[in-house]
Amino acid sequence: MKTILAFAFLLSAPVGFAQPAFTAPPPSTAPVADSAQRRAQYLARRMESLRWRTDQAVPGEPAKLGLAEIAAKLALREDAAACSVRIVELMKTPTGDMFWMFPATAISYLGRDQLTPEAKAAIREAWRTYFPLRGDTENHWVMYYTTMHLMADLWPGEGANRWFNGKSSAEISAESRAWLLHWIDLTTTIGQGEYDCTHYLGEYAIPMLYLATWAKDPQMRQRGRMMLDWIFADFAVETLNGAYIGSHARTDDTTVLEKWNALSSYFAWQLLGNCPPPAAYGGWGIYFSTIAEHYELPEVIYRIGTDRSGSFTHTERKRTRHRWRNSDVRNAPVYKTAYITPDYALGSDQGGLLQPIQQHSWDLTWSVPDPRGVHNTIFSVQPFFGPEELMMYFAEMPDYMPASVTFQGKPTYISEAKLLGGSPYEQIFQQDDTLITLSDIPASAPWKQINGFFSKDLARLEEDASGWLFAQGGRAYIAYRPLAPYEWRPLEKGGKRLLSPHAKNGTILQAAAAREFASWDEFKARIRALPLSIAREPTLRVAFTSLRGKKIEATYGAAPRVDGRVVDHAKEWKLFAGPYLNAEVGGRKLTLTHGKLKRVIDFNTLTVTDSSGP
Numbered sequence: 366m367k368t369i370l371a372f373a374f375l376l377s378a379p380v381g382f383a384q385p386a387f388t389a390p391p392p393s394t395a396p397v398a399d400s401a402q403r404r405a406q407y408l409a410r411r412m413e414s415l416r417w418r419t420d421q422a423v424p425g426e427p428a429k430l431g432l433a434e435i436a437a438k439l440a441l442r443e444d445a446a447a448c449s450v451r452i453v454e455l456m457k458t459p460t461g462d463m464f465w466m467f468p469a470t471a472i473s474y475l476g477r478d479q480l481t482p483e484a485k486a487a488i489r490e491a492w493r494t495y496f497p498l499r500g501d502t503e504n505h506w507v508m509y510y511t512t513m514h515l516m517a518d519l520w521p522g523e524g525a526n527r528w529f530n531g532k533s534s535a536e537i538s539a540e541s542r543a544w545l546l547h548w549i550d551l552t553t554t555i556g557q558g559e560y561d562c563t564h565y566l567g568e569y570a571i572p573m574l575y576l577a578t579w580a581k582d583p584q585m586r587q588r589g590r591m592m593l594d595w596i597f598a599d600f601a602v603e604t605l606n607g608a609y610i611g612s613h614a615r616t617d618d619t620t621v622l623e624k625w626n627a628l629s630s631y632f633a634w635q636l637l638g639n640c641p642p643p644a645a646y647g648g649w650g651i652y653f654s655t656i657a658e659h660y661e662l663p664e665v666i667y668r669i670g671t672d673r674s675g676s677f678t679h680t681e682r683k684r685t686r687h688r689w690r691n692s693d694v695r696n697a698p699v700y701k702t703a704y705i706t707p708d709y710a711l712g713s714d715q716g717g718l719l720q721p722i723q724q725h726s727w728d729l730t731w732s733v734p735d736p737r738g739v740h741n742t743i744f745s746v747q748p749f750f751g752p753e754e755l756m757m758y759f760a761e762m763p764d765y766m767p768a769s770v771t772f773q774g775k776p777t778y779i780s781e782a783k784l785l786g787g788s789p790y791e792q793i794f795q796q797d798d799t800l801i802t803l804s805d806i807p808a809s810a811p812w813k814q815i816n817g818f819f820s821k822d823l824a825r826l827e828e829d830a831s832g833w834l835f836a837q838g839g840r841a842y843i844a845y846r847p848l849a850p851y852e853w854r855p856l857e858k859g860g861k862r863l864l865s866p867h868a869k870n871g872t873i874l875q876a877a878a879a880r881e882f883a884s885w886d887e888f889k890a891r892i893r894a895l896p897l898s899i900a901r902e903p904t905l906r907v908a909f910t911s912l913r914g915k916k917i918e919a920t921y922g923a924a925p926r927v928d929g930r931v932v933d934h935a936k937e938w939k940l941f942a943g944p945y946l947n948a949e950v951g952g953r954k955l956t957l958t959h960g961k962l963k964r965v966i967d968f969n970t971l972t973v974t975d976s977s978g979p
Contacts, residue, residue, distance in 0.1 A: 385417050386410070386634065387642045391735040394606045394639045396671040400664060403638075410635050411657040414646040415440055418654075427451055432468040433651050439475035440655040448476070449484035456487035462497040463505050466512040467571070471652055473519060474579050492516060496529045501759065503559040503686060504568035507548060511572035514541035518581045542585065545576075549588060553595065553953040553968050555696065556683035556940060559720075561603065562615040563627035567649045570596050570632065578659045584971060591966050591973060594663060597636060598957050600629065601670030602679055602945050603703050603712060607633030607640025608741075610730045611703045611712015614683070615723040618777050621744075621785050622818065622858060624728075625736035636662045637670045641737060663975075668959040669945045676706040678797065679943035682950060685719050691757040700934040702795040708732050708878045709841035713800055715934060716793035718749075721758040722775050724787035727800060729876050731838035733822075740820040740860060741838060743845065745872040747804040748812050749788035750779050781811075782854070782862060784818050791871075794925040794932070798876040799911040803848075803921045806868040813868040817847065821859030825885075831893050834863075835885075842882065844892040846873035848899055848907070869901040869921075877912055 386392075397403045418437040422430040422444075432455065435448045452472065459465050472480075473488055480488075499509045517538040525533045532540070551558075559565055570593060577589030603610055609629045620627040625640060631647030633640045635657065646654070683699040699719050703712040713727035728744035752763035759766070770778045777783040791804045806813045819826060824837040836843040849867035856862055875892060882888040896910040905921040918926040925932045940948040941955065948955040953968040961978040 385646075386413060387644050387646065387737075389641070391641050391737075392634075392638055394671070396668065397638065403667065404661065406638055407635070407662070408658060410638065411654050414635075414642070414651060414654045417646065418651050419443065427454070431455075432465075432472065433648070436468055436471050436475060436655050437651055439472060439479055442479065445476070445479035446481070448479075449481040452476075452480065452484040453487045456491040459491050459495040459497075463500050463508045463512070465495075466497050467508050468652060470512040470515050470575065471655055473516065474575075475655060477519075489520065492520075493527055493529055503548070503557070504562075504565045506544065507569055507572050510541040510544045510548075511576055513537050514545065514585070515575060515579050517541065518579070542582075545585075545588070549592060549968065550953070551684070551696075552592075553948075553955070554940075554951045556681070556699065558614070558684050558686035558696065560614045560681075560683035560699065561599070561609065561612065561701075563609050563613055563620045563624075563629045564617065565615055566596070566600060566609075566629045566632060567647065567653065571649070571653045574653060574656060574660055578656050587971055588968075590660075591968065591971070593660060594666065594957075594964070594966055594973070595955055597632070597662060598666050598669065598946055598955065599681075599941075600632065601637065601666050602943070603705070603710075604633060604637075604670055605705065605710045605730055606732055606736070607637055607670075608730060608736055609633075610705070610710040610728070612699075612701050612714040612727060613723075613725045614686075614699075614720045616725045616785070617723060618785055621725055621728075622740045622742065622820075622860075623736070623738065624730050624742050625739070630736075633670070637667060639671050641735070663957070663964055665957045665959050665962040665964045665975075668962060669957065672959070673705070673707070676704065676798075677944050679703045679705065679946065680938055680941070682938045682940050686758055688757050689760055691753050698935065698938075700938045704795070704798045706798075706878060708839065708880075709798075709876055711795065711798050711800060711874070711876055713793050713795040716787070716791040716802065718754050718757065718787045718789045720787060721754055722770060722778055723785060725785060726787055726791070727793055727795070727802070729800075729838075729841070729843060729874060731841040733839050740822050740858075743818060743820060743823075743836065743838065743843060743874070744784075745802060745815055745817040745863070746784055746786065747788035747791040747802075747806065747870075748781060748783045748814065748816055749786060749790065750783075750811055754787075754789075779811075781814075782816065782856075784816060784862070792919075792921065794917070794919050796911060796915050796917050796927055797913045799909070799913070799915065799917060800874045801871065801907050801909065801917060801919045801925075803871040803905050803907065803919055804869070805905050805921045806870070808868075813866065815847070815849075815851075815863070815865040815867075815870045815872065817845070817851075817863030817865070817872065818856075819861050819863060821856075823860075827889075829889065829893070833889075833892055835889050835892070837879070837885070840879045842877045842879050842885070842888045844873075844875040844888075846897075848872065848901065848905075867901075869905045871905065871907070873897075873907060873909060875912055 422434040517534045523534045573592040608624045628647040631650035634642035681701040684696040709731040755766040834845040848871040851865035854862040900906045957964040965974045
């Protein structure tokens with residue numbers, strides 16, 4: 366849980382570029398049919414982000430020529446002499462652990478035929494004297510081992526005395542390769558541990574791009590290319606006009622409200638072209654831009670992300686990160702569901718403590734013309750914190766852990782008003798665009814309540830005598846039913862929090878498109894007429910017939926039922942299932958389909974096969 370201050374530094378940048386994309390009008394969301402035009406636009410976006418970044422370096426002000434600016438300049442093959450001088454200074458006091466290793470690796474490869482011998486020697490010496498920590502999360506390790514693998518490739522045959530960790534180039538190469546193969550195997554058999562992260566998407570995609578571009582071993586380059594396709598397909602299918610929707614292993618207090626405002630939106634902008642990039646192109650995204658010309662998004666993935674007709678259900682199986690204590694299972698399965706329409710998307714996991722601190726279990730996101738500054742989402746959480754959660758996923762001693770988390774970039778972790786995090790007392794079930802959460806909270810829990818987020822950007826919000834709350838976001842009609850009495854609290858960032866201070870509690874949400882109804886009043890009447898029964902004692906139970914005609918029965922502590930059939934996640938959930946992505950648990954093979962297009966990514970044979978049907 367070590368705070369990486371250098372990461373924050375790398376993501377920060379002044380704004381001085383004339384009308385960059387993150388301040389320009391939003392791009393069109395219509396797919397581009399012509400592949401040559403699409404590629405030209407992709408390369409133009411790459412060039413835009415690089416140019417903007419190099420413009421942040423001010424002549425005569427060395428402090429404004431940081432690692433990101435140097436990488437951008439070397440990618441454009443500009444100012445190599447000035448970059449070399451600055452590198453010599455920066456390599457004297459490296460900081461940031463794997464967040465330093467990553468840009469240092471990029472600069473080393475980009476500058477192989479540009480940097481002065483003095484600059485190259487300074488980089489080499491830093492890798493001997495500076496001891497970067499490996500970190501404690503999956504994204505840290507992917508960055509660490511990718512950079513170690515590439516730097517051992519760059520400096521082969523060197524002895525242990527030439528490396529900070531006391532291992533030879535050959536030993537580093539073997540160790541890093543073994544770990545990367547292990548991670549790829551886990552991801553393609555039981556899913557990622559830090560799955561579908563709004564920010565850490567970059568910490569997986571960029572290392573794979575570097576591996577695909579620079580690794581000496583052709584098989585490692587092939588694995589990098591295949592993993593890029595896997596990661597971006599996984600991302601594209603759960604986006605709504607570029608915004609990452611639904612359940613995330615990790616997000617933050619800003620993005621959980623403003624769904625667009627994340628590094629993931631840089632990738633949607635760069636790859637799909639259908640949403641604005643975040644400020645400074647996501648900061649970290651610049652390291653993808655440096656060699657983005659070496660990757661071409663397969664058309665089938667582009668179409669999955671931009672060209673959909675009607676509504677669809679997509680399910681995924683992921684895993685928790687490694688559990689060290691308080692669990693009999695090292696990597697518990699995570700069962701995800703997403704229902705995506707042109708107007709809104711509902712996504713969820715099954716609830717529980719699936720990740721520490723930054724888990725986001727469910728939300729409804731609605732489409733907006735311009736997502737910047739807009740809180741186009743609604744969700745609820747059962748707020749929880751405690752050493753038992755942190756001890757499950759981290760190795761530190763428990764006494765100081767909850768308090769220390771708040772000083773490490775997670776300020777709301779111990780807040781009663783928190784809107785981020787998982788709970789061991791919450792279970793969630795989604796069927797189409799209907800969702801039910803149930804919580805039975807013991808007296809020992811820090812808070813016995815539900816927090817519901819109601820956006821400042823709702824077009825309307827009405828409290829109905831039936832107990833339903835009716836809301837509209839964009840073209841989505843929303844029915845929200847608290848299971849227990851509630852009160853309203855204002856939120857600092859706008860909107861309000863529904864506080865329901867009762868131990869046996871939960872939420873029912875039913876969404877629909879406005880175009881399905883003749884009027885707002887008709888929508889409300891239809892919801893009121895739906896069969897619904899709620900029992901809080903002795904066991905929390907909801908029986909609800911959805912707008913789609915599904916009879917859903919949810920009982921706390923039991924498997925849900927739909928039309929009388931027990932839903933067995935363990936038996937029914939594949940690694941991916943839906944109209945666009947399909948893969949079996951343990952299969953190491955992903956099939957991507959869109960219309961006539963088909964791509965099979967097969968790690969068993971290390972092959973990619975494309976076909977186009979009749």
